[in-house]
Amino acid sequence: MPTVLGLEGSANKLGIGIIQDGKVLSNPRHTYITPPGEGFLPRETAKHHKDWILSILRQALDEAQISPNDLDSVAYTKGPGMGAPLVSVAVVARTIAQLWNKPIIPVNHCIAHIEMGRLITGSKNPTVLYVSGGNTQVIAYADKKYRIFGETIDIAVGNCLDRFARVLHISNDPSPGYNIEQMAKKGKKYIHLPYTVKGMDISFSGLLSFIETAANTKITSGECTAEDLCYSLQETVFAMLVEITERAMAHCGSQEVLIVGGVGCNVRLQEMMAVMASERGAKLFATDERFCIDNGAMIAQAGSLMFSSGLKAAKKEDLLEDSWCTQRFRTDEVLVTWRK
Template sequence: MVISIGFEGSANKLGVGIIKDGHVLSNCRKTYITPPGEGFLPRETARHHQNNIVKLLEEALIQANIKSSEIDVVCYTKGPGMGGPLVSVALVARTVAQLWNKPLIPVNHCIGHIEMGRLITGSINPTVLYVSGGNTQIIAYSNKRYRIFGETIDIAVGNCLDRFARILKLSNDPSPGYNIEQLAKCGKKFLPLPYVVKGMDVSFSGILTFIEEKGHKYLKSGEYTEADLCFSLQETIFAMLVETTERAIAHCGSNEVLIVGGVGCNKRLQNMMDIMCSERQAVLYATDERFCIDNGVMIAYTGALMYSSGFKCKWEDTFCTQRFRTDDVEVTWRE
């Protein structure tokens, strides 16, 4: 029996979660929300995390109704992510690990998403579409690694959505992607946008440049409404993701698809993926915002898996790194 606490703060979400043998005891989160038209910057985001983490930690312990002495292992996000926010959160994890005298486990953020997705949905060996503000990867497990079959060759899909929302000055509350999703429901007229798929890789930067250059012109002339643009953007980028995922599952002969990451909450993306899956007799697994969006539990759970498989980390190796590839991690807990 392992009780594990996880600290996550690689981007603008700060999360602390506690899990006991795959059973979530608490999952607390606080999001740093910026005004419309602005993105989150490392320094301000780090300050947000520093100001809130102790309160969030208390909340997580109270909700889980356990004492610090009952915790077996402390886990934190080692990377990838923004330097400042990562370090601010790791500092707290290191401090409590020493105060409580518990082992400290550094966790890869992307692997955290995958393992949490597998736990919640019960999927066994899925092809994973990991889509968030900083990541766009199509991943499948083989030979002790989560291997990246396809990914973005420039910006991440969530980044494309965020920046698109900034151009239109949409609200960042609760998230730019959510507001685009709601607006897109009223969109009718389809604007052809650059559609770039290279094998299993995708590219989004061309779309952004296109909207930057022509978006306001279309809005002014009334040719397309804001909703039309949101609709066209979603239809285009999600079609690219579904197409490459389909190519990956055809390539590996897989019959399970799992969507994880913040963009994975998008109902339209889930719906499109579901249609593709049912055409191929495959099954789609997706989670809701509690686990799709960055959270502490996924770090706690993955750390617990690592800990149970015998993983140990020297104190001097418990650092953070902004760049940390999914396929860098040896998966010791899977056959």
């Protein structure tokens, strides 16, 4: 397996990682954190990446104890993600690939999460629940593609949690979802919320509108606490996710389920999924915040697989010509040449 450097910056996390023979040599990351009640905007996020990327690159090389000469290729996030941050990182990836005379590999962000999860957990052919700030999908591999069995029809689960955190002015440090998780542990009263599962797809926008109103009325009236609402929100959205994941597992006859993406760090989600998996005689695989949250090593791992399975023979000039970005890049668009 080759030695690959991966650059990730599709949202507010900037990460650069190095993978060698399936081993993570380094994986530093820096997060753009906004004040409570505020989200992150493309221009400011891109500026954060531009300000930090060279120091993170140097840190990644130093921690791995390798030089650019030791690299076989440079991988970067092609999409999906926010336009300006994606471009800010792709420019650096293109520059160093040319300076160091290395092939450049464009990587699908969603595929990178899956392949990193498979590498770290050792899962072979799992049904995948991919949950993050910008994506919510249930995925399984079949016939050279990662097939999407179900997904959100409006906003992603991470975006739902983030937007509710803004309503309560919950801190964004280290992340709004993490702080909601801690508050939910103190919740004692379950507030019934809209539960919207439509076949294999789910919807969060109506639930979000309902709980935003509840935050302004029920907390003020003393009917419940902010912790109660955080608890109720988690229990409801995670139950929806477990339901569609179980349905996909039944369809595929799967005995493995893998949770990836930033929301996949949530211990309560992992607990609920583990109960479902156990009842089916299946096994749950999940990772911690080092690899669940956006990071450079996952881009390096996907790039390594792509490089070894065919792109190694491609011309550097042709790869460079294809090194552009796109905000919309679906998981099932990628031809998976590295799996049988």
